[in-house]
Amino acid sequence: MCGIIGYIGQKKISPILIDGLRKLEYRGYDSAGICVLSQGELKTIKRMGKLEELAASPEVAKLDGAIGIAHTRWATHGEPSEKNAHPHLDCQGNIAIVHNGIIENYQVLRDLLLKEGHKISSETDSEVLAHLVEKFYQGDLLQAVKETLLLVRGAYGLAAIHKNHEQIIVARKGSPLVLGLGENEMFIASDVPAILEHTKKVVYLNDDEIAIVGQTDYQITNLEGKEIDKKVEEIKWTVEQMEKKGYKHFMLKEIFEQSEAIANTLRGRIKDGQVKLSIDFDVKKIKRIIITACGTSWHSGLIAKYLLESIAEVSTEVDYASEFRYRSPMVGYSDMAIVISQSGETADTLAALREAKERGAKSLGIINVVGSTISREVDSGIYLHVGPEIGVASTKAFTSQVVALLLLTLYIRQQKGMSLDKDLLRDLSDIPEKIDQALHRAEEIKKIAEQFKDSKNFLYLGRGLNFPVALEGALKLKEISYIHAEGYPAAEIKHGPIALIDQNMPVVFIATKNNLSEKIISNMQEVKARRGIVIALVSDSEEKVEQIADYIIKVPETKDELSPIVNSIPLQLLAYYIADLKGLDVDKPRNLAKSVTVE
Ligand code: F6R
Secondary structure (H helix, E strand, O other), X not given: OOEEEEEEOOOOHHHHHHHHHHHHHHHOOOEEEEEXXXXXXXXXXXXXXXXXXXXXXXXXXXXXXXXXXXXXXXXXXXXXOOOOOOOEEOOOOOEEEEEEOOEOOHHHHHHHHHHOOOOOOOOOOOXXXXXXXXXXXXXXXXXXXXXXXXXXXXXXXXXXEEOOOOOEEEEEEEOOOEEEEOOOOEEEEOOHHHOOOOOOEEEEXXXXXXXXXXXXXXXXXXXXXXXXXXXXXXXXXXXXXXXXXXXOOHHHHHHHOHHHHHHHHHOOOEEOXXXXXXXXXXXXXXXXXXXXXXXXXXXXXXXXXXXXXHHHOOEEEEEEHHHXXXXXXOOOOOEEEEEEEOOOOOHHHHHHHHHHHHOOOEEEEEEOOOOOHHHXXXXXXXXXXXXXXXXXXXXXXXXXXXXXXXXXXXXXXXXXXXXXXXXXXXXXXXXXXXXXXXXXXXXXXXXXXXXXXXXXXXXXXXXXXXXXXXXXXXXXXXXXXXXXXXXXXXXXXXXXXXXXXXXXXXXXXXXXXXXXXXXXXXXXXXXXXXXXEEEEEEEOOOOHHHHOOOEEEEEOOOOHHHHHHHHHXXXXXXXXXXXXXXXXXXXXXXXXXXXXXXX
């Protein structure tokens, strides 16, 4: 949450900072601000609301200077407002900071600073950082930031500038930060897309590292001052991958990219009837798997449980990362912890990973963002290779997570010396084609969306592997359309939720062909008998439901193990079209952020 960018160099500064923030807006978008060192003074401009409010302000265009920092906010402490927007300044206006994360002991620090006479003007936890730096500053900005950080508890990605120094100080604990190395210019940012247009050479900061960044050089140390030699990495993503390419929203583009994305996840990983993964430990020895993740990634973990237990025959548990980290889990040396995260930066998932590792488990990451914190901390990993996902609602990352987890499942089975189902391998290789076929029906789904854009509630029901798909369908709808939606195992509704069914309740059944389809058709009858509106997602060859369902969405037939991938496509489209027809900002739904780096 929150996006940070900074620049030090000779180019016109405001377009660099504002364009950088645009690429980071997915991290937060309730207010934004910029501060530039101009003729020995710090000039700060902040605006409440979307970044365009700041970008459109004529003062921003006039800003001129060689050093600047900027921030797009996702509120944690204090409502979205101009006063609470970053950058925050000290009492004299000499120091400016931008912060991403949460300072947990800010109240104590704030009280202390107020007693000492500091004037604190916002309700944020972040502002104390500016005043602490002021308190410790004696001519050395780096030293003052270090002393500040020794006092604070919590998470931070931090950038600080001072009107007397041609440098940016950046530090990280728990919230990502990357340095971008240009020709005679340097960048700092929360995430690579913000600086990709300018440089592909980056250095990732790790927790407890601090850097002093000048126009042509940088130095990274730990908080005790020990110098750290870091690898310069080359980014492979292109600027074009970060753009909408004519689609109305990133989400729509990312939905339509899924066949290509999944082809990339699969590339080189199925060969000569074998699954090829490079995992640095012996998966045969694993007695139990514990999957932790959040949100959509947790849903792909639930699907993986079904796959891992039935195909790889390994007992598997799935936990919300936020719960796992605090529940003293029984985890040990014979366990493998799988952490699933598109961004690789989710605070709870990272903490769960650390907890599992500390308890002796081997760890494996299913990650999209190369070089992200989780990807660097896991013992081994499988990258998704689906390119950047910008829309806040996860789509292509979800389906490719399922693919990566299925590959892992098959790999474990293979390493255990059990034979692989050749038909499943072939169908998995061909799945991009099935995705394309499912996408071709977008217009039919749009028509259904038109009927339901004013609904107040929705139920999504599925069984087996498609129960998590129901959860994911409901999450997609609620997060972007603000329609209340719940997912349930279809047979479970008799135990309570069926009371909600009436003529106003649309119920989406995920009922593609498998050993449970007869049973789910009975569940459909139960809903129909109570006058519920049935929207049935079924396989192409299905005919029985035509008399029962009010609306039918057909998808190409696949093996059941692959059905979550194909079945997710129409549910993503349904959510997208409903939200778009309601005129909502699909890529930036209210209250959300793409990368949740606070707990
Ligand atoms: C929903 C969504 C979120 C994320 C969750 C975890 O569409 O995107 O629920 O799945 O915040 O994010 P990652 O996968 O980056 O750890």
